[in-house]
Amino acid sequence: MTGRWRGAVIPLLVFLLWELGSHAGVLPHDTMSRPSDIGGAGWQALSDGSLLYATFQTFENALIGLVIGTTIGILISLPLGLSPIVDAIVSPTLETLRPIPSVALIPLALLLFGFGLRMEVLVVAFACVWPVMVVSVSAIRSIDPRLLEVGRMMEMPVALRMLRIVLPAALARIGVGIRVAAGVALVVAVTVEIVLNPQGLGYGMISASQALHPELMWAELIWVGIVGWGFNALLVAGERIWLGRFMVAGVA
Amino acid sequence: MRHSLILRIFALLFAAALIAIWQLATDARLFSPVFFPSPLRTITALIDGASRGTLWSALAATCLRMFYGWVLASLLGIVLGAAIARSGPIRAYLEPTLEFLRPLPASAVIPPAILFFGLSNEMTVAVIAFGAVWPVLLGSYHGFTNVEPRLEEVAAVHGMGALEYLWKIAFPGALPDIFAGIRVSLAIALILAVVTEMQAALPGLGFNILMAQRMFRSPELYAGIIVLGGLGFLTNQALLIAERRLLRWRTLTR
Amino acid sequence: MQSRSDASATTAKPPALRMRNLSLSYGVGPSRKLILDAIDLDVAEGEFLSIIGPSGCGKTTLLRLLAGLVPPSAGEIFFHEQPVTGPSRSRVIVFQDYGRALLPWRKVWANVALALESRGIARAERRDRAYALLERMGLTAVGDYFPGQLSGGMQQRVQIARALALEPQLLLMDEPFGALDAMTRQALQDEIARLALEQQITVVFITHDLEEAIYLGDRVVALAANPGRVASSSEVDLPRPRNQLTTREDPRFLAHRHRLFGLLMDH
Numbered sequence: 001m002t003g004r005w006r007g008a009v010i011p012l013l014v015f016l017l018w019e020l021g022s023h024a025g026v027l028p029h030d031t032m033s034r035p036s037d038i039g040g041a042g043w044q045a046l047s048d049g050s051l052l053y054a055t056f057q058t059f060e061n062a063l064i065g066l067v068i069g070t071t072i073g074i075l076i077s078l079p080l081g082l083s084p085i086v087d088a089i090v091s092p093t094l095e096t097l098r099p100i101p102s103v104a105l106i107p108l109a110l111l112l113f114g115f116g117l118r119m120e121v122l123v124v125a126f127a128c129v130w131p132v133m134v135v136s137v138s139a140i141r142s143i144d145p146r147l148l149e150v151g152r153m154m155e156m157p158v159a160l161r162m163l164r165i166v167l168p169a170a171l172a173r174i175g176v177g178i179r180v181a182a183g184v185a186l187v188v189a190v191t192v193e194i195v196l197n198p199q200g201l202g203y204g205m206i207s208a209s210q211a212l213h214p215e216l217m218w219a220e221l222i223w224v225g226i227v228g229w230g231f232n233a234l235l236v237a238g239e240r241i242w243l244g245r246f247m248v249a250g251v252a
Numbered sequence: 253m254r255h256s257l258i259l260r261i262f263a264l265l266f267a268a269a270l271i272a273i274w275q276l277a278t279d280a281r282l283f284s285p286v287f288f289p290s291p292l293r294t295i296t297a298l299i300d301g302a303s304r305g306t307l308w309s310a311l312a313a314t315c316l317r318m319f320y321g322w323v324l325a326s327l328l329g330i331v332l333g334a335a336i337a338r339s340g341p342i343r344a345y346l347e348p349t350l351e352f353l354r355p356l357p358a359s360a361v362i363p364p365a366i367l368f369f370g371l372s373n374e375m376t377v378a379v380i381a382f383g384a385v386w387p388v389l390l391g392s393y394h395g396f397t398n399v400e401p402r403l404e405e406v407a408a409v410h411g412m413g414a415l416e417y418l419w420k421i422a423f424p425g426a427l428p429d430i431f432a433g434i435r436v437s438l439a440i441a442l443i444l445a446v447v448t449e450m451q452a453a454l455p456g457l458g459f460n461i462l463m464a465q466r467m468f469r470s471p472e473l474y475a476g477i478i479v480l481g482g483l484g485f486l487t488n489q490a491l492l493i494a495e496r497r498l499l500r501w502r503t504l505t506r
Numbered sequence: 507m508q509s510r511s512d513a514s515a516t517t518a519k520p521p522a523l524r525m526r527n528l529s530l531s532y533g534v535g536p537s538r539k540l541i542l543d544a545i546d547l548d549v550a551e552g553e554f555l556s557i558i559g560p561s562g563c564g565k566t567t568l569l570r571l572l573a574g575l576v577p578p579s580a581g582e583i584f585f586h587e588q589p590v591t592g593p594s595r596s597r598v599i600v601f602q603d604y605g606r607a608l609l610p611w612r613k614v615w616a617n618v619a620l621a622l623e624s625r626g627i628a629r630a631e632r633r634d635r636a637y638a639l640l641e642r643m644g645l646t647a648v649g650d651y652f653p654g655q656l657s658g659g660m661q662q663r664v665q666i667a668r669a670l671a672l673e674p675q676l677l678l679m680d681e682p683f684g685a686l687d688a689m690t691r692q693a694l695q696d697e698i699a700r701l702a703l704e705q706q707i708t709v710v711f712i713t714h715d716l717e718e719a720i721y722l723g724d725r726v727v728a729l730a731a732n733p734g735r736v737a738s739s740s741e742v743d744l745p746r747p748r749n750q751l752t753t754r755e756d757p758r759f760l761a762h763r764h765r766l767f768g769l770l771m772d773h
Contacts, residue, residue: 006341007348031367088259093267099484101443104458104477106450107465111473112287183355191359191443195450196462202359206451209363217363225356232355402606405575408593410624410672420620424611501611505654 033215042219051204051223058200061117062182062189065124069185070178072125073132078162080133081140081170082148094133102127102188106195116199120192127188128181135177139170172246179239186231190224201227289471297471298478306460311479314445314456317373318487321380322441326434329385333392334418334426350389358383358440359447366452376448383444384437391433395426428502431495438491442484457483520587522676522708523549523572527581530567541567543733544581554702554709556723558716560770564734565712569678572710573599585676595624598674602681604661608653614664615640615649621671636671643667643697659690666698670705677702677709684714692750695722703746716770720762721748728769738769 015035021027022034033041045051076094079086105126109119147169151161167174193202201224208216271291277283278290285293301307336343336350361382362375369375399422407417446458453459461476496503528545531538541564549555559565570576572583574593583590585597601607608617618636627635640649643663653661662682669677679698683691699722702709713719719726723742730737742762744753753759 006344010345010349011352031364085259088256089262089266092263093270096267096481096485099439099488100477100481101439101446101484103443103446103450104461104480107461107473108477111465111468111470187357187359190357191447194359194362195447202357205360205363209367214367217367221356221360221364224360225352228355228357228360229352400606402601402603403609405573405593405599405601406607406609408575409573409595409598410621411593411595412624416624420623421609424609427611499611501652501654504652 030212031214033218037215038218038222041213041215042223045216045219045223051220054199054201054204054220055223055227058186058189058193058202061120061192061200062124062185064117065121065189066128066178066182066185068121069125069128070132070181073129073177073181074136074167074174076129077133077136077140078166081137082166087137098130103191103195106192109192110196115197120189120197120200123192124185124188127184131180131184132174132177135180136170136174139173139177140166143169172243175242176239179235179242182235183232186228286468286470289474293471294474294478297469298475301472301475307475307479310455310457310460311483313454314442314449314458315483317376317449317454317456318380318438318441318445321377321444322384322438324377324381325384325437325441326388328381329388329433329437330392330430332385333389333394333430334396334422336389337393337396338418338422354386358444359451362448362451371452371454373454375452376445376454379448380441380444384440387433387436387440388430389433391429391431392426395429396422398429399425428499431491431499435488435491435495438487439484442480442487446480519551521548522551522553522586523547523710524584525572525581526584528568528571528578528583529580530564530571530576531579540733542571542578543735545734545736547727547736547739549708549710551708552706554699554711554722554724556711556713556719556726557729558713558719558726558766558770559729559734559737560731561714563729563731565729566680568729568734569599569680569710569712572676573597573678575599595621595672596674597676597678598669598672599678599680600662600665600669600682602684604658604665604682604685605653607665608661608668610652610654612652613649614645614651614653614656617653617664618668618671621668625672636667639667639671640664642670642701657690659686659694662686662694663697666694666701670701675708677707679709679711681712681714683718691718696748696750698722699746699748716763716766717754720744720759720766721750721753726762726766728766738766740765 018027018032019035022029022032042051080090081087102123105123106119109122113119113122143166147165148161151165156164189200190202193200193204194206195202197203198207201220205217205220205224208214208220274288275291278285278288289297298307332346332350336346358379362379365375365379365382369378403421403425404417407421412420445456448454449456449458450462457476457480461473461480464470464472464476525545525547528542528547529540530542531540533539545568557565557568567576571578572590574590574597577591585594590597609620612620615633615636618639619632622632622635637646637649640646643666645660645663645667648656648660653664656664666682682698683694686694695718698709698711701707711719711722713722720742725739725741727739728737729735740762744756744758
């Protein structure tokens with residue numbers, strides 16, 4: 001714990017030099033706004049609620065996309081994980097779709113839905129399918145075959161077998177895949193907004209810089225950093241608790 | 253062997269069937285051709301772009317952007333990762349800052365990058381390097397921290413200096429982890445190349461598909477997406493081959 | 507038939523290795539643990555010294571002290587009258603875990619060449635010289651393999667070849683054959699005995715195998731545990747070259763074995 005202060009040295013130094021440099025006129029004022037101005041702009045945006053509303057919009061888009069992508073990813077993973085034959089037939093097609101960069105779908109999504117929530121959700125969902133699918137296929141593949149036989153012996157219908165046996169057995173690791181996808185969802189959502197969707201945090205930054213308000217843009221960038229960092233910390237902690245539960249139960 | 257061959261044929265048939273259904277559905281006007289152009293029209297657009305050369309110049313521009321950013325990110329990531337792994341003070345000073353920057357969506361640095369570099373190629377390279385550096389940095393950090401301790405002693409017995417140790421022992425040992433990071437970085441580099449092109453209206457595949465959408469030329473849009481997917485696939489394969497050759501010692505075991 | 511310890515005893519040369527009051531402990535205060543307690547030991551030049559002892563007697567630690575990989579808490583080590591302060595190419599250690607001591611990404615010959623590089627031998631010469639050493643260890647055929655492709659015995663041979671490439675004056679061997687099967691172990695025992703005799707290298711050989719210690723050594727030092735200290739030191743008056751069958755059946759061999767066995771049991 002003794003050395004913790006050293007981590008703060010570089011950020012503090014950067015802000016200090018930044019502030020002093022812009023007072024001394026060394027730094028161009030139209031790009032490197034003073035940290036004090038940035039703080040003011042950030043406080044203003046926070047207190048008038050505009051920043052919080054943009055945050056809400058971004059998270060709304062990211063989470064809806066995450067839910068849809070996760071659902072699709074798990075649904076695809078069930079036949080792929082359970083049947084090597086289905087896997088061999090379908091995987092090559094999926095593997096050719098997977099390298100498509102999610103952002104390449106932005107124009108397509110725009111074409112289909114126009115600006116707004118739905119186009120952003122489509123891109124986020126596409127990006128979220130893959131991490132969930134990959135982790136969940138390998139989780140399902142490693143289920144003890146004995147467990148699957150139990151379900152068949154009990155003559156459970158297929159849907160019930162999936163719900164009662166396959167998913168619970170693979171749940172611990174699917175959770176890990178969802179955590180990865182959640183991180184991806186936020187990044188992709190902000191990206192779509194930066195590129196062209198006029199809402200949320202990403203759009204806020206772009207419009208601030210285009211309106212020649214660099215101090216607001218910097219404030220929003222720092223806010224995005226804090227939100228991203230906090231969300232990530234939340235996910236890591238969530239994953240630990242999630243996996244901890246399974247450790248106790250002894251199924252992870 | 254026969255079994256797997258049959259499966260492969262079925263895999264091809266599956267892909268072909270999907271395309272055929274798409275073709276039939278568009279022929280039957282089940283969906284609007286504005287949104288879902290038929291595979292034939294998409295392929296025609298692709299061939300047209302290739303023969304007129306517009307496709308190649310855009311492809312080259314995107315590739316170059318992605319390559320510069322990725323190389324910069326890789327070098328930066330390897331060096332930073334090694335420095336943080338091997339030096340306690342550097343870790344103490346840098347780690348918290350890096351931990352804060354890492355979850356920052358890479359595209360969020362586009363606005364400030366535009367302020368500094370304008371709508372230029374330098375801006376795209378800077379953004380790509382920032383976004384793609386993290387996986388390499390993490391891989392390098394992991395690789396350089398987990399050097400076999402026995403080999404540190406071997407280095408000591410051979411009287412190696414710090415630089416010689418880094419180059420002959422630590423770096424080759426960290427290379428598998430670095431490669432894992434580098435491949436993720438390459439995928440990120442492609443994404444950011446497309447994003448920055450769209451945002452800054454710089455020539456390239458990303459800008460092309462955005463233009464295709466604005467002009468409602470959906471076959472070109474689809475063709476562009478296919479090319480981007482192909483680019484992602486091929487660059488990843490190329491890296492995998494390079495990795496397999498460079499890390500041959502890992503697969504060749506008794 | 508010359509016993510090498512006799513040869514060194516007759517000439518009044520100073521010992522190659524001198525340990526004086528050598529001690530090592532970990533931790534401080536009440537949690538301090540004494541590993542080695544005041545070891546006084548001389549090793550003559552060209553001598554093959556075997557060190558045996560129960561597990562936990564600090565024999566590996568002693569070897570690491572001699573290699574200069576760890577500094578002693580008290581006492582001194584002199585190597586040819588020079589105090590040992592750190593590792594050196596003239597005192598090379600051969601580790602038991604060959605799998606971790608070789609560079610897995612370098613081919614067998616390049617692993618040997620690592621030692622040549624560190625001695626500043628020109629690039630053009632390295633390959634040939636590495637192969638010359640590989641030939642001596644019977645490894646010519648596998649020079650272009652990676653270590654991971656070889657059996658344990660072969661890998662240990664590579665490590666020995668690399669050690670020899672440093673042209674050391676002192677070879678420190680830490681249970682080098684402990685992880686090998688019996689046949690391989692015997693073959694390597696004979697090879698190391700032959701090499702030590704040919705090159706006139708001083709060898710300190712750690713083992714937990716009593717027979718191996720007697721078979722290889724000019725002298726066997728037994729350590730006692732908790733804390734590690736010298737329990738006994740006895741000359742082995744068996745002629746060289748030794749033979750896996752006849753030497754091991756020699757009454758003198760058996761007598762040594764009896765005495766040392768009793769000694770180890772007492773502690």
